[in-house]
Amino acid sequence: MDLSSENLIPQVQHSDVGHGRGVYVSTYGCQMNVNDSERMYSLLEMANFTPVASPEQASLIIINSCSVREKPVHKVFSEVGKYRKLKQKNPELKIGVGGCVGQQEKENLMKDQPMIDFVFGTDAIDQLPTMVAQAFAGEHRLVKAQFQHRAPYHVETLVRNPGVSTFVNITKGCDNFCTFCVVPYTRGREKSRPLKHVLQDINELIGRGVKEVTLLGQNVNSYTSDCGADFADLMEKVAQETKIERIRFTTSHPKDFNQKLVDVMYANQPKICEYIHLPFQSGNSRVLETMNRGYSREEYLQKIEMIKKAIPNVVLSTDIIVGFPGETEEEFKDTLSLVQEVGFETIFAFKYSPRPFTKAARFEGQIDEVTKSDRLTRLFEAHDLMARELVKRYEGQTLEILIEAFDEKRGNLSGRSSQNKLVYMPGDASLIGKTMPVKITKAFPAVLRGEILPVQ
Ligand code: SF4
Incomplete structure (x- = not known):
């Protein structure tokens, strides 16, 4: 069957592998990993496993770990080590490692840690019930970590x-090969889902009570559907052809962020939120070139100007790396000045750390840890001062807040504004899922506090 011509998402197989046994997925990393873990839980529930709240209750433990930052392999080994007693108590317990670390390390993981029963990569998540069935049938040291380069990216949102x-x-994967980034090696080549599948998923989610979707990919701006639609076309279709109330997207790449998308965002407000996460990584053009980012400082600032002109209320956040190999003090100061010039309300900043397979890991001029830490501290301090001033403008404003959750202990509701500001306010659980006018009484860099106003 030609699935794209039928406009159908392939359906996942159901079979009783779990017999009701407990499964626990331990997740480290980005939103992609969190989403993958949700997919694993859903697939395993369909195979009759029962999600449990702690490893002690589980007969199957999966560690889904990121390898973008930190020391991921050590983290996996130390976590598996914690399960030694559980495995001694319950020899039937199976332990699997997935995600980017599984993709990157493959059989190496089992060589060094025999308690691991199976390893699977980022393209093998849908084969998880089969692998688990094999593991419970007594097969040991299973590895499935091949990229399915030619297979289309047809996954339903689970x-x-x-x-x-x-x-x-x-989208999944990335073809950009920034010299510091391991993602092209752990997530494979970039692929986009057909536009019709995305719309179908969103319509189903609306039926389940979802009010807001975030379209997710490593580089959403290079999305290309099999029908030729680009990311701006997709955003327009989601805004105009579904009943979703709010649309967000992440992550954007500055080199692919274009006027067409800005025009679609402007034309479809308030459905498309006034918030953009646009990583710049370094404020210096020479460093950006060695990072292979595909834009200069000036070009980045031009994109910001284009966005602010069309959407004056837009709130911007970004990712930054300090201490990239060869970065001088003056070049680091360019990063500090770019943060001030754009006026980011939120930054996600990290010290450079060499990742396996990447070009930058072999660059000369690696910066020592003390200098990296000093630069990171100075960046956070400078940003914090600025952010405290920036957020004061919210005090006294009335924002439309989509209420997402209720904390019973504190009697507090929480929700977000179009600009992705997290707001806490008194209220009751009956308001979850509603968009309410909220007067902001106090603004801090990370959260706002407010009071719900009567609806006019
Ligand atoms: S765009 Fe660069 S930083 Fe982002 S996922 Fe691709 S290679 Fe990594």
Whole structure:
């Protein structure tokens, strides 16, 4: 069957592998990993496993770990080590490692840690029930970590409890090969889901009570559907052809962020939120070139100007790396000045750390840890001062807040504005899923506090 011509998403097979046994997935990493874990839970529930709240209750433990930052392999080994007693108590317990670390390390993981029963890569998630069945049937040291380069990217969004706001994958992988980044090696070549599949998923999620979707990919701006639609076309279709109330997207790449998308965002407000996460990584053009980012400082600033001109209320956040190999003090100061010039309300900043397979790991001029830490501290301090001033403008404003959750202990509701500001306010659970006018009484860099106003 030609699936794309039928406009159908392939359906997942159901079979009783679990016999009701407990499964626990331990997740480290980015939103992609969190989404993958949701997919694993859903697939395993369909195979009759029962999600449990702690490893002690599980007969199957899966570690889904990121390898973008930190020391991922050590983290996996130390976590598996914690399960030694559980495995001694219950020899039937199976332990699997997936995600980017599984993709990157493959059989190496089992060589060094014999308690691991199976390893699977980022393209093998849908084979998880089969692998688990093999593991419970006594097969040991299973590895499935081949990229399916030629297979189309046809996955339905599998979320157990989507809540008010949820993520929908639209692309996977990345072809950009930034010199610091391991993603092209752990997630493979970039692929996009057909536009019709994305719309179908969103319509189903709306039927389950979802009010807001975040379209998710490593580089959403290079999305290309099999029908030729680009990311701006997809955003327009989602805004105009579904009843979803709010649309967000992440992550954008500055080199692919274009006027067409800005025009679609402007034309479809308030459905498309006034928030953009646009990583710049370094404020210096020479460093950006050695990072292979595909834009200069000036070009990045031109994109920001284009966005702010069309959407004056837009709130911007970004990712930054300090201490990239060869970065001088003056070049680091260019990063500090770019943060001030753009006026980011939120930054996600990290010290450079060499990742396996990447070009930058072999660059000369690696910066020592003390200098990297010093630069990171100075960046956070400078940003914090600025952010405290920036957020004061919210005090006294009335924002439309989509209520997402209720904290029973504190009697507090929480929700987000179009600009992705997290707001806490008194109220009751009956308001979850509703968009309410909220007067902001106090603004801090990370959260706002407010009071719900009567609806006019
Ligand atoms: S765009 Fe660069 S940083 Fe982002 S996922 Fe691709 S290679 Fe990594």
